[in-house]
Amino acid sequence: MKNSATLLLAGTLLLAASPAATAQQKASSPYRTRFAVDAPITLGLGAASGLGLYLVQQKNGLTDAELAGLRKADVPRFDRFSAGNYSKSAQTAGDFLCYGSLVAAPGLLALNEDVRGRYAQVLGLYLQTMLATDAVFTTTVGTVTRYRPYLYGTEGGGSRNSKISTNSFFAGHTAHTATATFFAAKVFHDFNPGSRAEPLVWGAAALMPAAVAYTRIEAGKHFLSDNIVGYVVGATVGVAVPQLHKSAARAGYSLAPLQGINANGYSYSGLLLTKRL
Template sequence: MTAQNERGPYYLSLKREIIYSGSGLVGTVGAFFLHERIPSITASEAKQPNLTGFDKMGLGYNSSTAKNLSDQTLFTALGLPVLLLAGKESRRDISTIGFLYIETMLINQGITDLVKVAALRPRPYIFEENFPSTQILNSNDRSSFFSGHTSSTATASFFVARVFADYYPQSKLKPYVWGMAAALPALTGYLRIRAGRHYPSDVLVGYLVGGAVGYLVPTLHKIQPKRKNLSIAPGMGGLYLNYDF
C-alpha cells in the first residue's frame, strides 16, 4: 500500500519522509551547535567581503522600520497555509498538507542555517561609520549569507502556490496566487536590504533557494513511491502508520 490521501494529489512514504524530514532536522540542529562554537570577535576584526557593484547597493542602510516590516512579511508568509482551509478539497486533506508544510520549512531551515555557518558573512550594518569598532559580534552578526527571512518567506509562499495549483488546477485565482508567491519574498528581501541586514546577493540566493524548496517538495510528493507494507496514511485528526499483512 502506498501512502496517499484518496482525494488529494500527494503521496506520503515512510522512507521518503524520514529522509526528507531527517535531513532538515539534522541540518538545523547541526547548524545550531556549530553556531555555538563560532568565536566572538570585535567589529574592527571583521573583514568586509569583496563586493561587486551589485552588492555595493546594499551599503548605507540601517532602518529599524524596514527590519520590523520584514518581520511582519515573514510572519504573514508563514501563516499563508491557513488560507488553504477555505477550499473544500484542500481542507479535507489538511493533515497531509500540514505535514508537508512542516517538512518543507524544516528542509529550508536546515539548508539556510548550514550555509550561514559556512559563509560567516558579516552583515552590512557592521561597516557603517557610526557602528562601534569595539562592539563584540556574535554569530548572528555574521549571518548575512544568505537571507533567512527571504528564504523562509519564499518557501512558504511558493509552497502554498504549488499546493493551491495542484488542488485547484482550473481556478481563475491561480495567476494571483502565483503573483503573491513571487511578490511577498521579493518585498521581504528588499526590506532586509533597507534594514542593513543583507546584501542584494544574500536576498537573491535566499529567494531562489527558498522558492525552489517550496515548489519542489510538494511536487516530488506527487510521485507515487514503490509499494511497501509499512506506510503513512492521512486520516481524521492526523497521520497514521499502516502495515499491510
C-alpha cells in the same frame, strides 16, 4: 506594498473557496505520503537544521579592530549600494512579513475545501518543506562567513561585535518566506488545476518574499545577492518538495496510442508520453 501582498494572497484563495469552486466534486489528494518514509526524512531534516544552528553558535564575531578595517570598496560592486544601510523599522517590517507568512500560508490553504479535506497531509508536507529550507539555510550560514551590510557603516551598537553579524549569506527571512508562499501556490495549483485564480495566487506568492527581501536590504541585514540566493532556494524548495510527492496518476503523466499519416503519405504509429506540470 506589504499590506497589498497579504490581501492579494488572501483574496485569491478566498475566491478559490467560493461556492462556485466548492460546488465541484471533492478531489482526492494529488500527493502520496507514507509515514514510514516521510517521518524519517522530516526528522533527518530537523537534525540537519539543528547541526546548522550548532555551527552558527561556534562562529566568532568581529573585534573592534576588525570592524575598523572594513571598507565599502571591498564589497562587490553589485552589492555595494547597500553597504552601510541600517534601519530598525525595516527590520521590524521584515520580521512581521516573514513570520506572518509562515502562519498565513498554511492557514489560507485551509480556506480551500479540497485542501481542507487533506489538511493533515498538507501540514505534514509543509513541515517537511520548511525544514528542508531551514537545513540548507542553517548549514550554509554555519559554514560561510559574510559580513552584514550595516557593519560597513557606524550603526548597530553592540550587535556589531555579535557572531550573527557574520551571517549575511544567505537571506534566511527571504528564503523561508519564499518557501511558504510558493508552497501554498503549488499546493493550490495541484488541488485546483486550471483555476482562474492561479495567476493571482502565483503573483502574490512571488511578491511577498520580494517585499521581505527589500526590507532586509533596507535594514542592512543582507546584500542583494544574499536575497537573490535566498529567494531562489526558498522558491525552489517550496515547489520541489510537493512535486516530488505527487502520485503518478496526478503528476500529469499520460500514455496514449498515437497513429496517423505524415506529410509524405507514410503511416506511423507509436505511444505518446506527456507530462503536465
